[in-house]
Amino acid sequence: xxxxxxxxxxxxxxxxxxxxxxxxxxxxxxxxxxxxxxxxxxxxxxxxxxxxxxxxxxxxxxxxxxxxxxxxxxxxxxxxxxxxxxxxxxxxxxxxxxxxxxxxxxxxxxxxxxxxxxxxxxxxxxxxxxxxxxxxxxxxxxxxxxxxxxxxxxxxxxxxxxxxxxxxxxxxxxxxxxxxxxxxxxxxxxxxxxxxxxxxxxxxxxxxxxxxxxxxxxxxxxxxxxxxxxxxxxxxxxxxxxxxxxxxxxxxxxxxxxxxxxxxx
Amino acid sequence: xxxxxxxxxxxxxxxxxxxxxxxxxxxxxxxxxxxxxxxxxxxxxxxxxxxxxxxxxxxxxxxxxxxxxxxxxxxxxxxxxxxxxxxxxxxxxxxxxxxxxxxxxxxxxxxxxxxxxxxxxxxxxxxxxxxxxxxxxxxxxxxxxxxxxxxxxxxxxxxxxxxxxxxxxxxxxxxxxxxxxxxxxxxxxxxxxxxxxxxxxxxxxxxxxxxxxxxxxxxxxxxxxxxxxxxxxxxxxxxxxxxxxxxxxxxxxxxxxxxxxxxxxxxxxxxxxxxxxxxxxxxxxxxxxxxxxxxxxxxxxxxxxxx
Numbered sequence: 118x119x120x121x122x123x124x125x126x127x128x129x130x131x132x133x134x135x136x137x138x139x140x141x142x143x144x145x146x147x148x149x150x151x152x153x154x155x156x157x158x159x160x161x162x163x164x165x166x167x168x169x170x171x172x173x174x175x176x177x178x179x180x181x182x183x184x185x186x187x188x189x190x191x192x193x194x195x196x197x198x199x200x201x202x203x204x205x206x207x208x209x210x211x212x213x214x215x216x217x218x219x220x221x222x223x224x225x226x227x228x229x230x231x232x233x234x235x236x237x238x239x240x241x242x243x244x245x246x247x248x249x250x251x252x253x254x255x256x257x258x259x260x261x262x263x264x265x266x267x268x269x270x271x272x273x274x275x276x277x278x279x280x281x282x283x284x285x286x287x288x289x290x291x292x293x294x295x296x297x298x299x300x301x302x303x304x305x306x307x308x309x310x311x312x313x314x315x316x317x318x319x320x321x322x323x324x325x326x327x328x329x330x331x332x333x334x335x336x337x338x339x340x341x342x343x344x345x346x347x348x349x350x351x352x353x354x355x356x357x358x359x360x361x362x363x364x365x366x367x368x369x370x371x372x373x374x375x376x377x378x379x380x381x382x
Numbered sequence: 383x384x385x386x387x388x389x390x391x392x393x394x395x396x397x398x399x400x401x402x403x404x405x406x407x408x409x410x411x412x413x414x415x416x417x418x419x420x421x422x423x424x425x426x427x428x429x430x431x432x433x434x435x436x437x438x439x440x441x442x443x444x445x446x447x448x449x450x451x452x453x454x455x456x457x458x459x460x461x462x463x464x465x466x467x468x469x470x471x472x473x474x475x476x477x478x479x480x481x482x483x484x485x486x487x488x489x490x491x492x493x494x495x496x497x498x499x500x501x502x503x504x505x506x507x508x509x510x511x512x513x514x515x516x517x518x519x520x521x522x523x524x525x526x527x528x529x530x531x532x533x534x535x536x537x538x539x540x541x542x543x544x545x546x547x548x549x550x551x552x553x554x555x556x557x558x559x560x561x562x563x564x565x566x567x568x569x570x571x572x573x574x575x576x577x578x579x580x581x582x583x584x585x586x587x588x589x590x591x592x593x594x595x596x597x598x599x600x601x602x603x604x605x606x607x608x609x610x611x612x613x614x615x616x617x618x619x620x621x622x623x624x625x626x627x628x629x630x631x632x633x634x635x636x637x638x639x640x641x642x643x644x645x646x647x648x649x650x651x652x653x654x655x656x657x658x659x660x661x662x663x664x665x666x667x668x669x670x671x672x673x674x675x676x677x678x679x680x681x682x683x684x685x686x687x688x689x
Contacts, residue, residue, distance in 0.1 A: 222397045229627050230661045233649055234408050314524050321526045321631070322646060334526070341530040341635065345538055352534075355527045363522035370518075 121364035121371070128180055128361055175331055176354055182332040183313055183361070186246060190312040191305050193251025198258025199301060203289050205259070206266025217263065220256050228253040232315065236324040246325060250315045254308050261304055265297040303376050306369035310362045317358060333358040387677045394669050401665040402452070406445060409654045435459070457659035462651050468659035471644055476663075479633070479640035483625045485560045490567035490621070495614065497568070498575025499602060505580055513572055520569025525628040529562045529635040546637045559632045566628070567621050574617055578610045608682070615679055619672040626664055 205216040232249045269275065270293065278288050317334025319325035326332045331339075333354050340351030432438045436447055451458060457468035501513040536558060537545030544555050582588065583606060591601050630642035637643075641660060648656035 222400065230645075230664060231404065231408070233645075234405060234657060234661055236649075310522070317524060318526060318627075318631070322634075322649070324649065337527055337530070344530055344534050348534055348538075351530055355531060359519075359523045359527055362524070363519065366518060366522050 121367040124360065125364045125368065128357075128364075129184065131177060131180060133181070172350065172353060175336060176333075176357060179331045179333040179336045179354060180357060180361070182326055182330065183316060183334070183358070186250065186316045186332065187309045187312040189247040190250035190254065190316070191308045193248060194254035194258055194308055194312075195301065195305060197251065198255035199262050199294055199297065200290075201255065202259040202262025202264075203266050203293050203297065206263040207270050207285070207289050207293055209267070209270070213263070217260075220259055223256055229315065229318070232319065233322070233324060236319060246316060246319065250312050253315070254311055258301065258304060258308065261300060262297050265300060266293055269293055269296055300376065303369065303372045306365060306372055310365040310369070313358075313362060313365070333361075383680065386680050390673050390676050394673050397669055398666060401669075402449070402662055403445075405658050405661045405665075406448060409658045410441060410444070435461075452662070457662070458655045460648075460653055460656045462648070462653040462656065468656050471656060472641060472659060472663055475639065475641035475644045478638060479626075479629050479642060482556070482559055482563060482629055482632070482638070482640065483622075485556060486563035486567065486625055486628075487621065489560060489564040490571055491614075493564070494568040494571025495575050495611075498572040499579055499607075499610075501572065501576040502579035502583060503598065503602075510576075514576070517569040517572045520565050521573075523566075525562060525566060526631040526635070528565055529558075529632055532558055532562055533635065555636075559636050559638060562635075563625055563628050563632050567624065570617065570621065571614055574613050575610065578613045579606060582606045582610045612679065612683055615675060615682065618675045619668070622671050623668050626668065 201216065201220075205213045232253060235245065235249050275288060275292060278292050283292070313333075316325060316332060317337065320332045320334030321338045323338065326335055328335075336354035337351065337358065340347075340354055344351040429438070436444060439447070448458065455469060457472070460466050460468050460471060463471060497513045497517075501510040504510045533545050536543045543558055545558075546555075588601060588605060591605050596604075626642075629640065630645055632638070633640045633642035634646050641663075644656060645660045647653070648660065
């Protein structure tokens with residue numbers, strides 16, 4: 118768990134600081150150095166791509182895009198999921214039953230196809246990717262928050278708030294929501310890899326980020342096209358992507374076991 | 383039992399309706415018609431094309447036309463593959479995708495359940511750690527990374543297996559695509575099996591069976607396997623959805639002319655009717671397979687039916 122957190126922190130710093138140090142590097146084409154294999158002496162640690170662009174700089178940009186999309190998407194799913202779950206759990210009764218039945222219905226949908234449909238039908242808008250990915254990932258969050266809220270609303274401080282005449286929306290968002298944040302943060306570490314998967318899947322299909330911008334999924338896609346002659350173009354972004362996903366999964370699993378003692382056996 | 387199945391069936395209908403309405407609206411809300419990006423057509427020709435595809439009608443009219451076609455199994459004409467209807471294209475691509483998916487699912491179940499059981503029997507020992515590490519790796523690495531890396535290794539470098547699909551005869555062409563598709567599911571199923579097997583093996587009835595002198599193999603086969611399979615069974619729904627999604631990538635990487643490839647091509651060149659048709663087809667497939675899983679679950683676990 119600590120190792121995962123360390124690696125992720127390293128990638129995060131890498132993603133934030135890296136492109137900032139040499140901003141235009143990922144755009145600069147160099148037609149004398151097409152498909153250069155990785156070398157330490159030539160200055161291209163990860164080699165170059167089919168347009169002679171430095172793969173090291175492009176990988177850093179890719180990590181940055183991927184992490185950014187994943188975090189914003191997780192934030193969107195967090196806001197939707199927490200609001201939805203808290204309202205359902207607090208209101209209870211028939212409202213709760215209908216709202217959760219709706220979630221069950223949505224669970225059965227092949228969401229990824231809707232995202233693809235959305236990307237096909239509308240322009241490949243970067244903002245839309247965030248929203249679309251966030252909009253499909255809130256279901257788990259809503260269920261977890263609802264469960265927590267069901268027990269929270271029986272607690273004394275909620276009774277006290279109600280007796281003092283605090284309005285229902287205020288109770289939900291000022292008193293209930295902050296109290297579920299602990300468990301929510303744990304589940305966010307598990308939503309982030311899902312968001313990364315969706316984003317890179319879309320980019321891989323050519324529906325995500327557009328050139329010259331790039332993400333890890335788009336880099337893997339570019340690598341597949343060149344893999345027979347330039348295997349590093351596939352292997353480097355693929356390894357980085359797999360490593361990031363593994364770290365998030367290990368971290369999320371570890372955190373969940375830590376907070377949820379019942380499952381930790 | 384029949385009542386339970388019928389209730390589930392009734393529940394599936396609104397889900398499907400929601401899918402159809404959402405997908406239909408999304409496609410029709412798209413800016414620009416399907417024929418806009420070609421050369422500029424004379425207005426009367428454009429109007430004729432619009433009329434031929436019924437695009438001049440109002441949205442509700444178009445929806446009811448589409449729905450009545452849908453009920454008869456007609457998904458309309460493809461906008462890009464001239465002379466083909468969407469149903470014909472689906473009929474052509476689906477058998478191939480189905481073969482792939484079914485093989486991958488079978489492989490995932492066999493390997494996943496065996497590995498999970500092994501890990502549960504050797505809990506916290508070396509075999510368990512190895513299985514769990516590979517399972518976490520399998521969950522973390524997306525299909526579109528596994529597929530090209532396997533091709534690179536086994537086809538490009540080692541020349542053991544064919545890299546593509548067309549021109550290859552015999553079952554060898556199935557090996558890489560099926561393994562690619564199955565790997566993440568093997569990982570999930572192994573983890574689920576391990577967790578539920580550990581739970582079941584700690585129960586009293588297993589201790590009783592042991593006390594009666596039964597061997598481990600018999601206990602697993604006769605007593606533990608069925609109850610331990612319940613969580614795996616309830617994972618079958620998401621697994622089917624994941625295999626369907628994965629096959630989109632796998633078919634693209636290996637050049638397999640299945641439904642997933644039609645979908646990606648259709649998405650690429652804005653063949654709205656084809657994309658819409660495939661989304662509805664897959665949604666129906668996933669929802670009905672989920673229904674089958676639910677009913678099977680009810681059959682295996684009587685407690686569920688009474689709820």
